[in-house]
Amino acid sequence: MTLLAHAIAAAPPASLSAGGLRGRPLAWSEAAAGLGLWSTEWTPDMKLERPDALEHHRLVERICAAQPCLPVRFGTAFPSVDAARASLDKRAEALRAALARVAGKSEIALTLLWREPPAREVTLPAAGPGRRYMEARRAEFTFREARRARAESLVERLTAELAIERPLVWHETCTSASVAVSLAVLVPTERAHERKAELTRIAASFGDVVAVVNGPWPPYTFAGVE
């Protein structure tokens, strides 16, 4: 029996209803280190589809609401209960530290999208093709650097105005032509909606970007183990 992993939690397991992905049994596999894995009993020949990813998310939300947990990357599977236990035992110390870090916390996600599309090509009718090419490259580079600097300044303002510690913030800038900032903050779950409203208010004050705020979500971004 294959186990499709959802989340890691400390023993004892919370009391959860038995339904896992696609209504298959939800299983708890306890390792020797006092940790356990919530997973769905699966078969390797079943392909994972997009709805499964979203259902995995809902399952992780359900588990995290019942007890502190570390979401496992979607699509992770173990060929047996013993393999799952061995994997947890091997990294038990780091997993316990990560669990302590995210316990009682949720993630709020913020995406800032540029209002204006990237600048168009520079036109220099009198110039030759080589010069036009070089000028266009220069303009593109200058534009890209300006956007990156602006995106970083937005992150600085958000972090300062939220008054949140750096280790509780993760961000990337300019990941595509449309995205200025992708940012995640780890906040106490009981204050998650209040913090989300603050983040929304701060982001709405930026004139050149549209803010999309999501969450609270399980602490996906902060569950990483070195």
Next chain:
Amino acid sequence: MKELTADDASLLELVDRLLNKGVVLAGEATISVAGIDLIYLGLNVMLTAVETLEKAQERRAS
């Protein structure tokens, strides 16, 4: 290039977290992933890796 809407961005952020964040555990089996929209470079990379694994498995099986 398609303009990214707020709904696209929300889905993109969530799917990115499901596939690229969270705990990575060693010793896992491979389960194929199909039908997930390729809306983000990270997903493309991830799914390309899965496809490569699938092809390698098919080659081994044949």
